[in-house]
Amino acid sequence: MPRENSVVQRFLPFISLAALFVILSIVSPYFLTTTNISSVIRQTAVINIMALGMTLVIVSGGIDLSVGSILAFSGVVGTMTMVSTDSVMLGMVVGGLAGTLWGCVNGLMIARLRIPPFIVTLGTLGIVRGLTLVISGGLPVVGLPKEHGFLGEGTIGPAPFVLVVLVACVFVAHFVLHSTKLGRYTYAIGSNEAAAIYAGIPVGRFKVAIYAICGLLTGLAGMIETSRLMTGQPTAGVTYELQVIAAVVIGGGSLTGGEGTVIGTLIGAFIMGLLSNGSDLLGINPYWQQVIIGAVIILAVALDVARKRRFAS
Amino acid sequence: MLLELSSIRKSFGGVHALLDGTLSVDPGQVHALVGENGAGKSTLMKIVAGMQRRDGGDMRWKGESVDFAEPAAAHRVGIHMVHQESLLAPHLTVAQNIFLGRERMSGIRLDRRGMIEAADDILQAHHFPVKGDWKVETLSPAQKQIVEICRALHGKSSLLIFDEPTSSLSDAEASEVFRTVHALREKGIGIIYITHRLVELEEIADRVTILRDGRTIHSGPAAEITTAEIVHHMVGRDISASMQRGKETPGETRLKVNLPDAEFELRAGEIVGMAGLIGAGRTEVCETIFGITPAGHGTVAVNGEPVDINSPSDAVAAGIALVTEDRQRTGLAVNLSIRTNTTLANLDALCTAEVVQVSKEKAVAEQLREKLQMQADSVEQKASELSGGNQQKIVIAKWMFRDTDIVLFDEPTRGIDVGAKAEVFALMDELAKQGKAILMVSSELPELLQVADRILVMREGELVAELPRETTQQEIMHHAVTQ
Numbered sequence: 001m002p003r004e005n006s007v008v009q010r011f012l013p014f015i016s017l018a019a020l021f022v023i024l025s026i027v028s029p030y031f032l033t034t035t036n037i038s039s040v041i042r043q044t045a046v047i048n049i050m051a052l053g054m055t056l057v058i059v060s061g062g063i064d065l066s067v068g069s070i071l072a073f074s075g076v077v078g079t080m081t082m083v084s085t086d087s088v089m090l091g092m093v094v095g096g097l098a099g100t101l102w103g104c105v106n107g108l109m110i111a112r113l114r115i116p117p118f119i120v121t122l123g124t125l126g127i128v129r130g131l132t133l134v135i136s137g138g139l140p141v142v143g144l145p146k147e148h149g150f151l152g153e154g155t156i157g158p159a160p161f162v163l164v165v166l167v168a169c170v171f172v173a174h175f176v177l178h179s180t181k182l183g184r185y186t187y188a189i190g191s192n193e194a195a196a197i198y199a200g201i202p203v204g205r206f207k208v209a210i211y212a213i214c215g216l217l218t219g220l221a222g223m224i225e226t227s228r229l230m231t232g233q234p235t236a237g238v239t240y241e242l243q244v245i246a247a248v249v250i251g252g253g254s255l256t257g258g259e260g261t262v263i264g265t266l267i268g269a270f271i272m273g274l275l276s277n278g279s280d281l282l283g284i285n286p287y288w289q290q291v292i293i294g295a296v297i298i299l300a301v302a303l304d305v306a307r308k309r310r311f312a313s
Numbered sequence: 314m315l316l317e318l319s320s321i322r323k324s325f326g327g328v329h330a331l332l333d334g335t336l337s338v339d340p341g342q343v344h345a346l347v348g349e350n351g352a353g354k355s356t357l358m359k360i361v362a363g364m365q366r367r368d369g370g371d372m373r374w375k376g377e378s379v380d381f382a383e384p385a386a387a388h389r390v391g392i393h394m395v396h397q398e399s400l401l402a403p404h405l406t407v408a409q410n411i412f413l414g415r416e417r418m419s420g421i422r423l424d425r426r427g428m429i430e431a432a433d434d435i436l437q438a439h440h441f442p443v444k445g446d447w448k449v450e451t452l453s454p455a456q457k458q459i460v461e462i463c464r465a466l467h468g469k470s471s472l473l474i475f476d477e478p479t480s481s482l483s484d485a486e487a488s489e490v491f492r493t494v495h496a497l498r499e500k501g502i503g504i505i506y507i508t509h510r511l512v513e514l515e516e517i518a519d520r521v522t523i524l525r526d527g528r529t530i531h532s533g534p535a536a537e538i539t540t541a542e543i544v545h546h547m548v549g550r551d552i553s554a555s556m557q558r559g560k561e562t563p564g565e566t567r568l569k570v571n572l573p574d575a576e577f578e579l580r581a582g583e584i585v586g587m588a589g590l591i592g593a594g595r596t597e598v599c600e601t602i603f604g605i606t607p608a609g610h611g612t613v614a615v616n617g618e619p620v621d622i623n624s625p626s627d628a629v630a631a632g633i634a635l636v637t638e639d640r641q642r643t644g645l646a647v648n649l650s651i652r653t654n655t656t657l658a659n660l661d662a663l664c665t666a667e668v669v670q671v672s673k674e675k676a677v678a679e680q681l682r683e684k685l686q687m688q689a690d691s692v693e694q695k696a697s698e699l700s701g702g703n704q705q706k707i708v709i710a711k712w713m714f715r716d717t718d719i720v721l722f723d724e725p726t727r728g729i730d731v732g733a734k735a736e737v738f739a740l741m742d743e744l745a746k747q748g749k750a751i752l753m754v755s756s757e758l759p760e761l762l763q764v765a766d767r768i769l770v771m772r773e774g775e776l777v778a779e780l781p782r783e784t785t786q787q788e789i790m791h792h793a794v795t796q
Contacts, residue, residue: 198643
């Protein structure tokens with residue numbers, strides 16, 4: 001009996017997403033249109049891709065509060081490169097590298113200085129945002145090459161191009177977390193860091209890699225954001241870290257580490273996306289949207305905790 | 314009659330933890346409760362202490378039928394439990410922990426000093442080497458156990474339940490606990506005493522109850538039953554607890570340790586015991602060799618080559634494994650599966666281009682599970698769902714798969730039952746026969762005498778003696794305590 005319950009509850013995020021989808025299709029005639037679904041995908045792609053990296057970080061028992069700032073930094077330096085070299089490709093590479101670099105910085109401070117991730121990334125949240133404003137002089141980067149718009153707004157057949165990017169990222173992230181040594185160690189470190197150290201795993205090195213991957217994906221998300229806006233905004237991504245963490249948590253990630261899946265996070269990000277899209281379609285006051293999303297986060301975690309408690313006893 | 318339990322039943326999900334828990338305790342009586350892990354001892358005691366509700370059966374307290382909904386209800390009538398796993402707040406002091414939930418006030422302020430003094434009084438009265446203002450996180454497992462005992466002693470108790478109070482204590486400290494138990498008995502307090510150390514029964518038990526597979530198999534006066542009979546009842550079969558290792562000439566030197574306070578070597582095919590009181594520095598020696606706390610001075614050589622070990626990953630690379638004294642904290646990622654834990658220290662061997670070959674991994678884990686006779690549904694089961702003995706087997710399996718030349722065992726039999734102990738010894742013997750060098754730190758002198766080829770004795774951080782296998786407990790204790 002308890003086992004059946006746990007199966008239902010394990011798939012709860014997926015069931016919730018499906019239910020939300022069905023309900024919105026029924027109550028709003030605009031929901032199930034190509035335009036709207038494309039728009040949901042475009043809107044959630046940025047948060048979604050960042051959340052994939054955050055999944056690794058959270059599974060390892062860490063947290064990264066600086067992702068919103070890194071998104072803006074990558075976007076600004078990436079677009080500045082594009083403007084000065086007129087090369088979209090080079091700009092993308094620079095943006096991605098910038099994100100990776102900041103991830104490495106976070107990881108190195110966490111591993112070498114042994115400062116808790118919350119503190120390190122709270123610090124870099126401010127540092128990176130400040131540097132972004134310094135570099136850009138507080139002004140958005142404009143005059144981007146037109147082709148750059150394809151990343152965020154282009155389509156392949158009926159599908160938005162970002163969907164292709166997102167699916168590719170999901171596959172890679174899922175593979176890394178569930179099939180590679182890095183992924184295995186990520187779970188081991190998050191589950192019991194001391195035991196991982198005592199098993200002879202060079203935990204510090206792997207932590208740097210984990211935060212670097214999170215930075216890389218954030219850099220990519222930063223480039224998508226600039227492509228959608230066609231500017232490099234130094235103020236982009238403020239409070240995105242909260243949405244990203246929420247997506248991971250709704251998808252079953254545990255802030256104490258050792259738990260979380262890429263698929264869960266994907267579902268979590270879409271639940272958040274649909275809630276906000278659905279509220280828009282139904283004309284719910286944006287102020288109330290925040291209330292709803294906040295309540296959903298708490299509800300999701302409460303159900304997860306209840307599931308674990310029942311399973312434990 | 315203080316407490317009377319008859320036919321207590323309890324199941325979790327579909328699993329029957331208890332089918333017939335029956336025992337009774339009189340005031341001023343020490344009632345020992347023994348059984349293998351998973352026999353239902355802890356569940357039965359949790360029901361008495363109000364931490365679990367029973368599904369059926371009768372529980373009477375001073376003749377009246379009772380049912381405790383929460384631990385506080387049990388506390389009110391005078392039932393207290395001394396927990397085996399530390400339920401202490403690590404960041405608080407010893408005194409704050411002892412007085413947790415019943416703080417002394419001075420006006421509207423906490424009476425900090427008064428509580429520290431009162432805690433010191435309790436500690437001193439029992440000659441416990443702990444101070445009231447020490448932080449709990451700095452204490453050893455043994456000292457934490459002492460705080461747990463004080464916490465229970467401090468309340469007004471009619472019945473005290475001790476859950477393996479001596480499992481992490483040295484013999485000297487254990488006898489301190491016995492004295493405490495005797496004193497409590499003199500005061501007319503009833504005591505239920507769960508233990509795995511059967512040698513203790515002779516010393517302290519008035520009555521013995523044996524549980525097996527959730528049922529009371531035997532309950533009677535301690536004087537009327539022999540240890541062999543108890544073991545027989547516990548496991549339902551006869552086991553030869555007395556494994557005798559053949560005497561063989563050890564091979565070449567595997568590990569040479571030259572630390573300022575400890576110089577010794579381990580040779581191929583040898584099991585070297587290490588004795589000493591808790592806090593004598595045995596674990597520290599292991600952790601230094603293993604790179605947890607790298608040595609400032611001193612050298613370590615493996616197979617004749619000096620090695621520079623600054624972290625456990627260096628140590629493992631050099632061919633040294635450590636079975637830690639604290640499985641939960643440092644030995645296992647208990648939320649992960651048996652498979653994952655088994656392969657954690659040697660994942661590279663199962664990786665092709667950084668990708669874990671899961672089918673190969675499953676085969677390895679499955680093979681070790683069978684070889685070590687782990688009792689588990691499958692290798693996908695979480696380590697946390699297994700008994701202590703089976704968890705220890707996972708830790709050993711992990712290092713067997715890594716196949717290091719040197720294996721350090723720190724308290725390998727802590728918290729595991731008789732049957733599993735014999736199996737762990739057999740595994741150590743097998744590893745030695747494969748030509749590995751083994752160090753076995755243990756507070757259980759009979760075990761050391763039974764298993765070790767020679768015995769090193771530590772005292773106050775220093776290696777003070779090396780004794781042959783023919784030595785005696787008295788001889789070892791003499792070196793361990795005297796200057």
